[in-house]
Amino acid sequence: RDSENAPARAALACVFDEACDAASALGQLRTLDRLKPGQTSIQFSMGLCCERVLSPADAADYYRRAIELDEASVPARERLAAVQLHAGDTAETIRQYEAICRLVPENTRMRTLLGALFCRAGEYDRAIKEFESAIIMGPDNWALQDEHCLQLVAEGKIHKAIERTQQTIEQQGPFADLHLRLGDLYSLDGDDALARKHYLKTLDIQPFYLEALIRLATHHLLFGRWEESAETFGRAAELSEWVVVDYLGMGVAQAAAGQKEKAANSFDLSVAVEPNSTLLHAQMIRLHWKVTRADEMIQWIDRFRHEGQPPDSPDNNSLLRDELECHAERVEAEPFRADVRLHYGVLLRSAGRLAEATRQFAHAVKLHPTYLPALVKLGVSLKELGQDRQAGGVFYRMFHAEDQQIDFHYRLAVQFSQRHRLDEIAKQMAPSMPEELEERDIRYSLALSLVNMGLLDRGAATWRALSRTHRIRM
Numbered sequence: 001r002d003s004e005n006a007p008a009r010a011a012l013a014c015v016f017d018e019a020c021d022a023a024s025a026l027g028q029l030r031t032l033d034r035l036k037p038g039q040t041s042i043q044f045s046m047g048l049c050c051e052r053v054l055s056p057a058d059a060a061d062y063y064r065r066a067i068e069l070d071e072a073s074v075p076a077r078e079r080l081a082a083v084q085l086h087a088g089d090t091a092e093t094i095r096q097y098e099a100i101c102r103l104v105p106e107n108t109r110m111r112t113l114l115g116a117l118f119c120r121a122g123e124y125d126r127a128i129k130e131f132e133s134a135i136i137m138g139p140d141n142w143a144l145q146d147e148h149c150l151q152l153v154a155e156g157k158i159h160k161a162i163e164r165t166q167q168t169i170e171q172q173g174p175f176a177d178l179h180l181r182l183g184d185l186y187s188l189d190g191d192d193a194l195a196r197k198h199y200l201k202t203l204d205i206q207p208f209y210l211e212a213l214i215r216l217a218t219h220h221l222l223f224g225r226w227e228e229s230a231e232t233f234g235r236a237a238e239l240s241e242w243v244v245v246d247y248l249g250m251g252v253a254q255a256a257a258g259q260k261e262k263a264a265n266s267f268d269l270s271v272a273v274e275p276n277s278t279l280l281h282a283q284m285i286r287l288h289w290k291v292t293r294a295d296e297m298i299q300w301i302d303r304f305r306h307e308g309q310p311p312d313s314p315d316n317n318s319l320l321r322d323e324l325e326c327h328a329e330r331v332e333a334e335p336f337r338a339d340v341r342l343h344y345g346v347l348l349r350s351a352g353r354l355a356e357a358t359r360q361f362a363h364a365v366k367l368h369p370t371y372l373p374a375l376v377k378l379g380v381s382l383k384e385l386g387q388d389r390q391a392g393g394v395f396y397r398m399f400h401a402e403d404q405q406i407d408f409h410y411r412l413a414v415q416f417s418q419r420h421r422l423d424e425i426a427k428q429m430a431p432s433m434p435e436e437l438e439e440r441d442i443r444y445s446l447a448l449s450l451v452n453m454g455l456l457d458r459g460a461a462t463w464r465a466l467s468r469t470h471r472i473r474m
Contacts, residue, residue: 006035013045022052040070047079056083072103086410088403090121108134108208112242115249119399124257131250135243149181158189176206180215187219195219210239214280221287230287237280244274244376248395255392267383267395274380281373282350285343286323323347331360338368345377357381365394370405372398 009032016025026049033042047062063080066073081096097114104110115130149168152161162185169178183198199216202209217232251266327344334340345360358381364374379394 006032009035017049022049025049026053038069040066040073040076043069044073044076044079047076051079051083056086059083060087071099074100074103077103082410085117086406090117093117094121106137106206108137108246109242111137112246112249115246115253116399119249119253119256120401122256124253127253128250128257128259131246131253134246135250153185153188158185161185162189174201174205176202176209176212179205180209180212183212183219184215187215187222192219192223208239208242210236210243213239217283226287230284233280233284233287237277237284238373240273240277240280241373241376244270244277244380245372245398247273248376248379249399252395252399267391271380271383274376278346278349278377281343281346285327285347324351336367338364338371338374341367342371342374342377345374349377349381354381354384358385369397370401 009028013025013028013032016022016028026046029042029046029049033039033046036042043062043066047059047066050056050059050062060080060083063076063083066076067080070076077096077100081093081100084090084092084096094114094117097110097117100110101107101114111130111134115127115134118124118127118130149161149164152158152164162182165178165182165185169175169182172178179198179202183195183202186195186198196216196219199212199219202212203216206212213232213236217229217236220226220229220232247266247270251263251270254260254263254266324344324347327340327347330340331344341360341364345357345364348354348357348360358378361374361378361381364371365378368374375394375398379391379398382388382391382394
């Protein structure tokens with residue numbers, strides 16, 4: 001109704017975005033940019049829409065403007081890097097990732113990606129430095145120790161250990177490993193709520209803390225939350241895999257730089273570290289499988305209650321056989337799913353059937369040539385089988401993607417990118433909407449967009465304003 005109404009334009013842009021109409025959303029954002037010039041979030045959102053309408057050059061221009069307005073805009077730098085990598089400009093992609101690493105130095109994942117980019121550019125000495133940094137910066141390498149606290153735990157004085165750790169946090173600050181220790185202590189004390197609170201606080205401070213994910217997954221398992229445990233073990237397996245990738249990347253860069261002995265050591269270290277990933281991955285698969293057999297386990301418990309003694313239950317070996325049979329059937333039923341073959345390979349590997357596992361990993365890579373978990377497992381398995389030359393070829397492919405593969409993944413990411421990415425626009429415009437505004441449909445659309453984006457608190461505030469203005473019953 002009012003062409004100069006900025007909140008209305010923001011709401012319409014969100015609605016069009018949710019309807020997958022990027023062209024119309026872009027039109028609304030351009031008008032909004034004229035009404036509210038100099039907004040980083042508007043430039044960023046226009047860049048996203050340009051990518052969706054297949055105008056990457058225009059998208060890059062908008063991302064550059066967003067960065068000019070806010071040099072600390074990591075999302076804009078990430079998208080600009082993706083666009084430029086797709087365009088073949090590896091140097092610009094590297095510059096953006098170098099800036100991101102300066103902005104978020106604790107993010108080891110970004111350093112791994114930067115190392116891979118240096119490999120692609122043939123700057124192997126710089127690649128080695130980044131992979132080394134990613135490994136050294138792992139939280140497990142700098143955890144604070146408290147011998148007195150450990151002694152209290154050994155003596156069974158859990159409450160005193162909790163008090164001491166809380167005092168340490170007050171004195172030294174909210175370090176991730178201190179909250180992890182507190183989560184462990186509450187878990188030992190049987191306090192589920194506080195244990196979860198501190199494990200999640202640890203991951204909030206340091207999202208890439210592998211040990212924290214493993215502890216949280218184990219805690220979920222102890223309290224019978226199998227699905228949550230499986231999901232968390234899955235995240236831990238993925239993170240553990242990135243540690244392997246760091247060692248492999250360092251080995252590839254060292255080999256290319258002529259440092260043959262160091263490269264061999266790095267590859268050996270990757271083989272030594274990888275079993276952690278397989279173990280976590282297998283645990284995730286097993287828990288998902290157990291969830292599917294929950295009804296059978298409930299029947300087993302009911303028989304125990306009624307008969308007064310437990311019937312024969314399968315041992316771990318027979319459970320593993322059942323899992324392997326189940327996944328073999330899935331591979332036969334869905335032979336073109338790379339993830340199914342990867343999971344089957346992981347179970348075979350954990351059962352010691354390395355040659356069979358390697359064949360499944362090779363099938364997964366054939367189906368999906370850039371499937372990182374499958375590439376890692378295939379390369380490491382080949383090396384364990386003594387096929388070093390073939391393993392080296394797999395490792396090289398991991399850090400030297402072909403142009404057509406980059407093009408495919410870029411287009412796929414844009415095509416299936418998560419909607420509701422215009423959240424910054426909605427967050428900025430919602431507070432500026434005046435209370436006396438009568439355009440009910442505008443506020444309604446904005447509230448709906450906020451809720452759909454998962455911004456429940458802001459959506460609720462908009463609903464309350466709507467109800468006050470129009471006396472709507474909530």
